Amino acid sequence: METPRMSTTTDTIRAAAGYLASWVEAQAAHQRVPGVQVAIRSEGELVLDLAVGVADVTTGEPLRTDHLFRIASHSKTFTATAILQLVEQGRLRLDDPVGSYVPELADGGSPVAAVTVRELLGHQGGVIRDGDQADFWQLEYPFPDRATLLADVLAHGHVHERNEHFKYSNVGYSLLGLVIEAVTGTTFAEHLHTAVVAPLGVTHTGAELDPARAGEYAAGHTGLLLGAVDRETIEHVDTRAMAAATGFYSTAADLTVYGSAHCLGDTRLLSDDSKRIMQRLESVVSQDDGTEIGRYGVGIELKTVGKRALVGHSGGYPGHITRTYIDPKAKLVVSVLTNAVDGPADQIAVGLLALVDLALNPPKATDTTSDTATADGDAETPAAEATTADPARFTGRFAGLMGLMDLTVLGGRPVIVHPTYPDPKAAHDELEVLDDDRLLLRAEASFGPAGEVVHLTRAEDGTITSVRVGGMTSWPLADFLARRSSMTRVAAPKVSA
Incomplete structure (x- = not known):
């Protein structure tokens, strides 16, 4: 997908200001x-x-x-x-x-x-x-x-x-x-x-x-x-x-x-x-x-x-x-x-x-077509250039047992940022939109799940209700806090009648 560019440097920073504020709020609270x-x-x-x-x-x-x-x-x-x-x-x-x-x-x-x-x-x-x-x-x-x-x-x-x-x-x-x-x-x-x-x-x-x-x-x-x-x-x-x-x-x-x-x-x-x-x-x-x-x-x-x-x-x-x-x-x-x-x-x-x-310096474009089968059985990941999905639909703060994760838009493109880390550049992942429910992590040398598909679930109104990255699910912060206690102990196995 061609990364949209703002008309000036200041336009780009102004467009990112909402997330910059959210990041500061997370840092202050943390x-x-x-x-x-x-x-x-x-x-x-x-x-x-x-x-x-x-x-x-x-x-x-x-x-x-x-x-x-x-x-x-x-x-x-x-x-x-x-x-x-x-x-x-x-x-x-x-x-x-x-x-x-x-x-x-x-x-x-x-x-x-x-x-x-x-x-x-x-x-x-x-x-x-x-x-x-x-x-x-x-x-x-x-x-x-x-x-x-x-x-x-x-x-x-x-x-x-x-x-x-x-x-x-x-x-x-x-x-x-x-x-x-x-x-x-x-x-x-x-x-x-x-x-x-x-x-x-x-x-x-x-x-x-x-x-x-x-x-x-x-x-x-x-x-x-x-x-x-x-x-x-x-x-x-x-x-x-x-x-x-x-x-x-x-x-x-x-x-x-x-x-x-x-x-x-x-x-x-x-x-x-x-x-x-x-x-x-x-x-x-x-x-x-x-x-x-x-x-x-x-x-x-x-x-x-x-x-x-x-x-x-x-x-x-x-x-x-x-x-x-x-x-x-x-x-x-x-x-x-x-x-x-x-x-x-x-x-x-x-x-x-x-x-x-x-926001100002997106990475150079790479070939996002993958012939690797996904966990959901996709035979091939379609090229990100084929989609017209709005990156703004892929935003929110999500949490799992291992911490916080933000989906946001910087410089017109979707990225993942971990807002409690001191260095957001070292703790971010570049994304490309595949379709309304899938994003692709940029393929690069990594200790994380680079090159894999990120899966989203949405409510009827389009709100993201969960994000699965590297096979692990995160939820909107309030939803995670409601379920966190149940995630601190291994669930008892079900006994068949």
Whole structure:
């Protein structure tokens, strides 16, 4: 069967959005995440804006798409953007030493005074990560103010020589916030609003906790340690002098607007020249045995997912774990925000990218005619090209004793996806329609039933009542749950009269 193709990439992703939402719902439920907020923007169009679960487990308030999340280290990309804007304006240079803007460092004789703006942006300054006393992350005491921050840097800030090791540093980015204040003569929050947030027209993004919007924040939650079943909420706090490293709040939808401004050709915030500086590989982060654990540019993370070269950032704040990926060439942005310390934001974001790529990149056509006899005695499987059946008739969520299975349509073709698996691409099967009650699994090397016929049964209204794959039957989820107990014991043999 000829695979129908959408007119544009965005059309294809928009058509798949319903299933992407269903997949996220399954992931959230399976991993017991209180709430997940997701947005996907393609070529400037918001194709998915979703909220799943609750904003607060103690009240049961449903999570909304306009609930605010603390996006933590996403803040670094906002800070880097503001720095590059000031570079474009000729107000500072990337190779300026931080001590020329924060004189307390030079006056105190700290080696950190010689670290350049570029080195701080790329975490190559050898600066202490969070400070000698950093239990403010656990709300033991407030985040540091300027005086406390600088006192800690003077006493403990120098850890490595410049460019000796990649050393991720929230303290280093906090110093960049002080640089911005010195250059602009305004507070970090005021300048970031004027220079970065306002030009995008977003209204749910800011540089620091806003007490006036207290009721809009999704609660943060503790993790489920060692099988725990209960979570506690975590209070939101002001990050004070560390806002440039970790203070920002936003929504998934707003972050896709911001992310799209980092796509090539978009001039709302930066020139493409500056974006290339940010997105250029500065550091390959490896363990001693050579195992690569990450890549970093100038204020932004780099990662390859599938064949996509992505930029973006994660965020880890007490109670919120977040992730945004940007494909600057394809103009695709995926943002996932979770409201728990153990929230699988990165895993869900990577899974969504895999589903998008499954929709956009169907496998090459193969000869689907088979002369293998089936279990039902078919002498030959007819070629799939002969059917005109609508792939949309082959959709639904089904369950058997071994787990969940989705029949869905991606890129105009039917596929099987196992929605609780973390990698949907590795746990999917391509299908071709034979007739209204039969599908054919793509013939390929496999540990599963590749090349076999999938059999469906339908009710009078056409609803699928069961699916048999590899000889094993699955039913709609509610039907399976009703019969599950009877499937946990071997049925007693019937005794003839």
